[in-house]
Amino acid sequence: MKFFDVLPQLAENELLKRGVMTDELLYCVKADLDGEGGYVDVYITFTKDTLCILRGYEEYGKMKRGQKRKNLVSFTVSGYDEYPIDSIEEMYVDRYANSARLMIKDKSGKEFPIARFSLGFADKFEKFSQRVNCTAKNEPIDDRLLEGVKTHCPTCGEPYPDPNRPVCPRCVDRRSVFKRLLSMFGEFKGAVFLILLTIVLSNVFAVLSPIFGSQMLYDDVLAENGKYYGKILMIVMLIVGINIAGMIMRIISGIITSKVVPVVTHRLRVKIFSSMQRLSLDFFTSKQTGSLMSRVDRDSQNIYWFFTDIVPYGLTNVVKIVGIAVIMLTISPLLSLGIILTISVIEIVQHQFYKSQRKLYRKYDVAMRSANSVLSDVMNGQRxxxxxxxxxxxxxxYRVKNTDAFLINSRINSRIANTIPVIWTFYRIVNKLVFCLxxxxxxKGHILFGALSALISYTEMAMDPINFFTWIGDRWAKCxxxxxxxxxxxxxxxxVKEDEHPVHMExxxxxxxxxxxxxxxxAGHPIIKNVSFKVQAGHMFGIVGKTGAGKSTIINLMARLYDVTGGEITIDGVPIRKIAFDDLRRNIGIVSQETFLFIGSIADNIRYANPDATMEEVIEAAKSANAHEFITKLPEGYNTKVGEGGISLSGGEKQRISIARAIIQKPNILILDEATASMDTRTERKIQAAIDNLKQGRTIISIAHRLSTLRDADMLCVIENGELKEMGTHDKLIKEKGKYFELYKLQSEALQFINE
Structure with a gap:
């Protein structure tokens, strides 16, 4: 069985009882509402002959914290229906404000619902119904779009928080992630060993310090019967030597860490960026730009601080707390056990407090993101x-959103102000009780004063590791x-993948x-529907239609920015799926209605498509795009900086540079997607003249809002709602008085009205 939702074993057993051959099931989907809107589990699945609907209630055994959700103990059936697949005329999704229904239209024309579900599952049911319809009509099912699509965690069964990111925060194996991070330090094994060694040694020296500074000083040097009585200079030099040795170890560790970790972080950032460039366009359209930038910048920075701060301090505190416990038990087992038990109680209380605070911190983060969204929205929409x-x-x-964050933050600070002093006061009381005991x-002569002084020092020293371990879990999880x-x-x-054995077409x-x-x-929302046409080499082909008809999508498919979900596109008789990426991109130039200039000079932006182009070729391309005249009037001509921090250009000027960039590529196929949309009529005419000069020996695919610019096209097609409605020359389509005639007449009347 494929995709969508997992059919639990107990539910599968119920289907077997009803004679369903479960090994023949093709797809399964789960709804969550009954006919009255109450919550119930509805499993809808089908074979090539039968559609099955099983309704019931899942019951789970009690789960301990961290236990995986695999202990489904019963499934109580409340209803079961089945329909022959060949009786279904169509299955479709009927959407409402907060929910949706899965509908069936049978051969007699009768329509009825078979399940209801929350609106968030509508897209999943669209894909499911499409596959039922294909099966009913004996049509092939194309699952390419569904490869890798997952909506629920296979371990715990919970839906992913972000549908575009199939990662379950409950079940993610952070230990394996940590091991993979450590593997990136593979070539620095020697340096990592030195870092660990110096950290351990520095903390050994730190833990030994109270032995010499307290116990040995008071009991062996200052006491008359001490082993080193009167040798103050010796103990001072020993204490100073230990501190200097610890300092040297910390310096060495810091130097090595500061050299190794930035290199690994740098490589990680470059690897992420290069991985992004390898991915297809749909990856970027399905994610927010800020989110992707955050992954390259903020997430890598978190990793950097994790290895420069968390890991060293974590190892430091582990060595320190173990060393302190061992030495304290050696000095006075009874008193040390009392101290350790008391500190453990303080640690548990403090840990529970910070655990409760995390919920407030998460609420504060949500409130701040909401306030920042308003801020960003208003800043971008100031006009x-x-x-x-x-x-x-x-x-x-903004005040309302900021007030929400303020109130949560006030509550956080109030709890800290009320709780932390109590915890620390309790700790101080314990410290004094230790001193008194x-x-x-x-x-009574059970221990010496120096030993007591050392125990008190170790008690205070232990608080740093304890504080560290109270919040390290949250930081670990975030990293x-x-x-x-x-x-x-x-x-x-x-x-969009290159063929394993691509065809090279220079x-x-x-x-x-x-x-x-x-x-x-x-899946389930077709944008382009069974479109077929031919474009002859060296001809100009115009694509017209209303906004949202699918014109830009067609040219994106021609350039293989996306792969078709049905049918085929060929260039010179070769399917574009088989053409090598480099050859395909080199032979197709695109001028989009959305212009983008990179940070740099105008010459660099024109040369972007052909980095080896000479300055003469850059100027020639600019002239062909009618850009040379305005470029030469700029302060530094072709060396003028554009983009962020550079000179501001008008939309028409940017578009002309974009056209020059496509021209210098010298493509055999040139795609113009509303290429003259940002220009006035006068400039547009000059560009059209330039395009006419470029037509010789090139195939031109042009989308234009102004139909008058496509009058000289060798062939035109009209796209409406993703379908090809008409095709022919301008004169032929005008004579037919169809869709093209209506669009042309509408624009002519609008221009006539403006002129009047």
Missing amino acids: VVKAFAREDREIER GAVLVI MDAASRMFEIMDALPT NTRGDIELKNVSFEYE
Whole structure:
């Protein structure tokens, strides 16, 4: 069985009781609502002959903390239905405000619901219903879009918090993530060994310090019957020597760490960035830019601080707490056990306090993100805010969000102010009680004063490791989550993959053919539907249609920025899936309606498509794109800096540079996606003249909002709702008085009205 949801064994047993051959089941999906909107478990699955709907209630045994959710103990059936697949005319999803229904239309035309579910599961049911429909019509099922798609954790069964990131925070194996991080230090084994050795030695010296500074000083040097009575200089030099040795070890450890960790972090960042460049376009369109930047920047920074701060201090505190416990038990087992038990109680109380605080910290993070979202929204939309005089409204909106964060933060600080002093006061009382009890033992001769002084020093020294271990768990989890996010990118596979044995085409003629091409960004939502047409080499082919018709999607498929979900696209008779990426990209130039200039000079931006181009070729491309004239008027001409921190260019100027960038690539196929949309009529005419000069020997695919710019195209097609409605020359389509005629007439009337 494939995809969507797992069918539990007990539910599968119930199907077996009803004669369903479970080994023949194709797909399974789970709904969560009954007909009245109450919660119930509904498993919908099918074979090539029968659709089965099993309703019931799952019951689980009691789970201990950290136990995996595998102990399903019973499934109580409340209903069961089945329908022959060949009786289904269509299955579809009927959406409402907060929920949706899975509907069936049978051969007689009767429509009825078979399940309800929360609206968040609608996309999953769209994909499921599409596969039922294909099975009912004996059509092939294409599961390429579903490869790797997972909505629920296979271990605990819970849905992933982020559908675009199949990582379960409950079940992520942070130990394996940590091991993988450590493996990145493989070539620095010697340096890592030195770091660990120096950390251990520095803490051994630190733990030994009270022995010499307290016990040995008072009991052996200052006491008349002491072993080293009167040798003050010796003990002072010994204490100084131990401190200097510890300092040297810490310096060595810091120097090595500061050299090794930045190198590993640098390589990690580069590896993440290179992994991103390897991925397909749909990876970037499905994620927020800020989230991706955070993975490269903030997450890698968290890893850096983890290895420079957390790991060294963690090892430091482990060595320190073990050394302190051993030495204290050696000095006075009875008194030391009392101290250790008391400190353990303090540690447990403090740990529980910080654990309860984490919930508030998470709420505070959510509130701050909400406030920052408003801030970012308003900063980016200042022109709209001022145009509609909504400053006061936005101030109030931000004030409300910020107040929420303020109240949570006040509660956090109030709890800290009320609790931490109590904990520390209790600790001080314990310290004094230790001193008093120790004094009694000194008076009775059970221990010496120096030993008591050392015990008190160790009691105070133990508080740093204890404080560290109270919050290290949260920091550890955050760092491992950051690492898992980075590894997710590094391990991700592109959806658009180069063929294992690609066909190399250094130069193409430019013949393009679409054969029954279909495409959907999400399964169940087709954007392009069975589109077929041919473009002859050296011809200009225009694609027209209303906004959202699917024009830009078609050219993205031609350039193989996405893979078709049905049908095939060929260039010179070769399927584009088989053409080598380098050859495909070199032979196809794209000028998009969304212009983007990189930080750098204008010449560098034009040369981006052909880094080896000479300055003469850059200027020639700029002239062809009608950009040379305005570039030469800039302060530094072609060396003028653009992008962030550079000179500001108009939309039309940016577009002309973008066209020049495509021209210098010298592609055999040039795609223009609303390439003249940002230009005035005068500039547009000049660009059209330049495009006419470029037509010779090139295949031009052009999308234009102004239909007048496509009058001279060799062939035009009209796309509507992802379907090919009309195709022919301008004159032919005008004579037919169809969709193209309506669009052309509408624009002509609008222009006539403007001229009047």
